């Protein structure tokens with residue numbers, strides 16, 4: 001891996017997140033009326049801002065740097081970062097993540113803070129882990145597991161997050177990959193997976209009781225991935241694929257991780273090296289567009305690097321203090337950490353974060369009111 005993959009992964013996530021954000025939760029019809037030009041930023045005067053998806057990716061990246069390769073240190077650092085992030089009053093936060101962060105804030109350990117949910121939160125955090133540790137599958141699993149259970153304990157959340165990490169790793173290697181090859185890689189990586197239900201305190205007793213012998217819905221996930229692979233070989237569009245996957249989803253791709261991840265993997269496999277085409281496809285699917293955009297952007301960005309991402313999309317990001325420059329600095333530190341250096345991460349001053357989040361919340365509110373007005 002090189003610095004190119006780290007930069008592309010983080011900035012790719014930021015670009016996908018910021019482009020997708022104004023479309024989040026709009027019906028497909030409404031989206032095409034309100035913001036017909038999907039290739040432009042629409043959040044604030046033609047510029048874009050990042051949401052929780054990129055913030056989580058950055059927190060994971062910094063926790064990886066802090067960890068020195070040790071999953072336990074990673075977990076502690078991520079927990080501390082999530083606490084501060086939560087206290088900064090982020091405007092966009094999933095329900096499970098909110099509950100888990102509340103638990104972390106009252107002193108619950110990161111091993112027990114997660115709640116039983118298969119939301120897509122962990123999938124937005126795992127691409128960077130894949131880029132960092134993909135060559136060492138066991139370490140990648142350990143980090144994805146820690147990153148997942150801190151907020152989500154449904155094994156589906158782990159499987160989905162792992163699938164994203166693996167995709168980001170394969171993407172970063174630059175290898176040509178089709179649906180069948182990805183499915184084979186996923187199967188082999190998860191073949192000897194210790195059942196999460198047997199991992200003691202990492203999963204709740206309730207979950208362990210309910211899981212029985214075979215805990216994971218991995219067969220369900222593999223079936224979904226087989227469907228993705230077949231669809232890719234038939235050259236089916238991602239929008240059509242998703243409509244078959246979830247025929248009742250009028251609001252587009254849901255936040256259920258077994259909806260989010262197959263759709264994102266589909267768009268990636270269709271356009272493995274074409275950042276722009278893939279992003280436009282996934283936003284056209286609607287639904288949780290900031291999250292799908294961020295995950296897909298991270299995966300493809302890891303391959304194409306900053307040079308492969310449309311310049312205007314990067315320049316259109318209006319962020320402070322977590323600017324594009326800050327993201328590049330984190331990417332540089334990741335590369336140094338990968339080479340074995342131990343580094344001090346740069347933390348954002350809390351008052352700055354609060355001020356930024358206030359501005360962001362005002363713009364989110366504006367969008368909420370704007371949606372009450374025509375065109376419908």
Ligand SMILES: [Mg+2]
Nearest residue numbers: 051052053290
């Ligand atoms: Mg978001």
